[in-house]
Amino acid sequence: MGVATFIATAIAAYRNFSTKSFGKNTKSAQSWYWSKNKSRKSEPRNPRTRIKWTEQQKKIISAVSAGSSVFITGSAGTGKTELVKHIIELLKKCHSPSGVFVTASTGVAACAIRGQTLHSFAGIGYPMADRCTLLDRVLQNKKAYGRWNKAEALVIDEISMVDAELFESLEYIAKKLRGGDEVWGGIQLVVSGDFFQLPPVFGHQNSSGKEFAFEADCWNASFDMQLELTEIFRQADARFVKMLQGIRRGDCDPQDLEVLEQLCSRTESDELDPSVVQLYPLKEDVRRVNEMRMESFSEAATTYLASDSGENPWKIQLKEGIAPDELFLCEGARVMLIKNLNTWRGLVNGNTGIVIGFSESEGVDVRDICSENLLPIVKFDSGPTKVIEPETWVVTEGDTVVAKRKQLPLLLAWARSIHKCQGMTLDKLHTNLSRSFGCGMVYVALSRVRSLEGLQLSGFSPSKIKAHPKVLQFYKSFACEPSTTKGKDEGANKIRVDTSGLVHVSNTTNKGASEYHFSLSEFISSRQKRK
Ligand SMILES: Nc1ncnc2c1ncn2[C@@H]1O[C@H](COP(=O)(O)OP(=O)(O)OP(=O)(O)O)[C@@H](O)[C@H]1O
Numbered sequence: 001m002g003v004a005t006f007i008a009t010a011i012a013a014y015r016n017f018s019t020k021s022f023g024k025n026t027k028s029a030q031s032w033y034w035s036k037n038k039s040r041k042s043e044p045r046n047p048r049t050r051i052k053w054t055e056q057q058k059k060i061i062s063a064v065s066a067g068s069s070v071f072i073t074g075s076a077g078t079g080k081t082e083l084v085k086h087i088i089e090l091l092k093k094c095h096s097p098s099g100v101f102v103t104a105s106t107g108v109a110a111c112a113i114r115g116q117t118l119h120s121f122a123g124i125g126y127p128m129a130d131r132c133t134l135l136d137r138v139l140q141n142k143k144a145y146g147r148w149n150k151a152e153a154l155v156i157d158e159i160s161m162v163d164a165e166l167f168e169s170l171e172y173i174a175k176k177l178r179g180g181d182e183v184w185g186g187i188q189l190v191v192s193g194d195f196f197q198l199p200p201v202f203g204h205q206n207s208s209g210k211e212f213a214f215e216a217d218c219w220n221a222s223f224d225m226q227l228e229l230t231e232i233f234r235q236a237d238a239r240f241v242k243m244l245q246g247i248r249r250g251d252c253d254p255q256d257l258e259v260l261e262q263l264c265s266r267t268e269s270d271e272l273d274p275s276v277v278q279l280y281p282l283k284e285d286v287r288r289v290n291e292m293r294m295e296s297f298s299e300a301a302t303t304y305l306a307s308d309s310g311e312n313p314w315k316i317q318l319k320e321g322i323a324p325d326e327l328f329l330c331e332g333a334r335v336m337l338i339k340n341l342n343t344w345r346g347l348v349n350g351n352t353g354i355v356i357g358f359s360e361s362e363g364v365d366v367r368d369i370c371s372e373n374l375l376p377i378v379k380f381d382s383g384p385t386k387v388i389e390p391e392t393w394v395v396t397e398g399d400t401v402v403a404k405r406k407q408l409p410l411l412l413a414w415a416r417s418i419h420k421c422q423g424m425t426l427d428k429l430h431t432n433l434s435r436s437f438g439c440g441m442v443y444v445a446l447s448r449v450r451s452l453e454g455l456q457l458s459g460f461s462p463s464k465i466k467a468h469p470k471v472l473q474f475y476k477s478f479a480c481e482p483s484t485t486k487g488k489d490e491g492a493n494k495i496r497v498d499t500s501g502l503v504h505v506s507n508t509t510n511k512g513a514s515e516y517h518f519s520l521s522e523f524i525s526s527r528q529k530r531k
Contacts (some may be wrong), residue, residue, distance in 0.1 A: 007134050035519050053083065054229070055080060059227065061083075064090060068227045069191055069222060072084065072227060072229065075196070076443070077235060078232055081113065081192070091190070095188070097292065099152030101155065101397070104158050105158045105159065106158060108322045109422060114396055123144020124138060124173070148177045152187065153190065153359055154189055155191075159441075160195045163212070164214075165211075171216070173259075174251040184321075189205050189222055191213075195212055195471045196294060196471055196475070198441070198444055221519035234450060251502075260460055262461075263455055277413050280419050286416055289414050294330070294333065301330045302372055304369050305408040306323060306326070308406075309404045310402050329376075330355065332402040334412065336410065336413035341386070355378055356385070358374040361375045361389075364390070381428075388409065392405065393407070418445045420444070426448045426449050433445065433459045
């Protein structure tokens with residue numbers, strides 16, 4: 001009881017502290033274009049302080065405060081990353097800050113939580129090898145050895161892209177280096193991600209046929225608690241949430257399929273709106289579309305070259321992160337914000353807008369990234385207009401900043417790859433899924449957008465919706481459905497397309513269940529006839 005009260009008081013004190021430390025930054029407010037008579041005094045407090053944690057999120061916060069290792073999972077937009085960011089601060093208060101290591105499976109995800117990639121934290125080098133070789137490499141790497149010994153807590157975000165072999169090897173290394181029999185050598189683990197999203201990039205089966213991290217022998221022993229967050233914040237429309245839940249599990253019922261087909265035909269008949277972010281499965285399509293759009297402008301572009309400090313391999317991670325090495329902008333360029341600047345005014349990661357001009361940089365000298373010392377003025381689709389100043393991305397090792405990148409928090413936004421959109425929230429998107437491959441890709445693409453109204457589709461076919469059978473099996477242990485989902489409609493057809501392209505239509509009523517099988521072409525032509 002005493003401990004619980006202490007923890008509750010500590011959390012409350014921490015929240016109070018973090019509330020006070022927010023909203024102090026008036027620097028960015030200076031570059032606002034104020035609407036007439038608006039007093040800066042009326043500027044509302046940063047709403048990040050207004051996040052009201054759900055009971056599930058609170059449960060996780062309490063468990064972490066009590067020293068438990070947790071696995072946080074849940075659909076896209078359930079607040080995993082938001083929660084992880086809060087937990088990182090909490091861990092730094094529970095442990096010594098230098099003993100808390102923040103990592104993610106990819107550079108983009110790592111930069112989003114101000115951490116480093118799991119690979120670079122571990123110091124295991126390349127190429128992948130058996131666990132004994134990896135351990136040898138760490139032993140020869142003084143800094144990596146130091147990190148493993150110093151670690152009191154380890155955060156791993158976007159776990160879906162970490163394979164079983166890596167997870168097992170890291171646990172082995174932790175145990176060997178730190179001595180004793182405790183799993184992960186006693187390190188408190190906070191792991192987050194959704195296995196229905198993108199699988200490991202170089203996902204290969206090890207000799208025992210394992211792919212996903214949850215297949216690692218040590219997976220269950222690694223956690224005191226595994227919890228699936230079920231309240232979705234990104235989308236409010238129950239119909240869209242239900243559709244996304246089906247797609248996440250590799251299903252799509254006839255009504256949803258009809259909606260998706262309508263979205264496709266609407267897009268085909270419309271000229272592609274350049275204000276809409278285009279998501280592509282392949283990088284080459286992203287590059288082609290962005291370059292093509294930039295070339296259509298006659299004026300010369302202003303160049304912004306990222307300014308990096310620190311040493312390799314940390315600097316290399318920044319290159320793999322979200323802020324680009326080079327950014328070419330001109331009036332009319334479509335851009336997307338890649339940092340939260342002011343949540344209250346809707347200037348958050350993923351917001352899109354258009355460059356309407358450039359302003360001589362007065363307060364801030366930006367000659368290190370732009371020889372012309374110019375800053376772009378962006379008119380955001382959500383309304384506000386703002387001069388965009390450079391931001392800094394850091395790689396931290398424990399509490400030490402080991403590399404920094406200074407760049408504008410903008411990307412050309414006509415097109416983007418699905419792999420680099422994980423974690424994003426978009427108002428409008430167009431996704432061309434004709435070259436979609438593998439499991440989870442359709443789900444990741446579609447779940448970025450807030451509403452069906454903001455979604456345009458092309459190249460879609462039901463066979464692109466894929467969920468890995470092992471992932472489906474794994475999630476059977478998390479029994480509950482998202483709370484905004486109304487649950488399975490009794491008597492409604494459920495459609496599943498298997499990897500061979502065979503369509504399975506099942507119908508479950510309280511009188512029993514039936515299942516029918518069609519080839520994809522039979523299924524599509526029968527649906528066209530129905531129309
Ligand atoms: N308790 C909460 N109350 C209100 N909004 C929340 C809460 N938790 C998270 N959010 C908001 O929900 C949105 C989605 O959160 P977040 O990006 O953390 O989701 P995620 O589960 O990590 O998604 P993804 O799997 O797509 O990366 C964010 O705008 C976040 O601020």
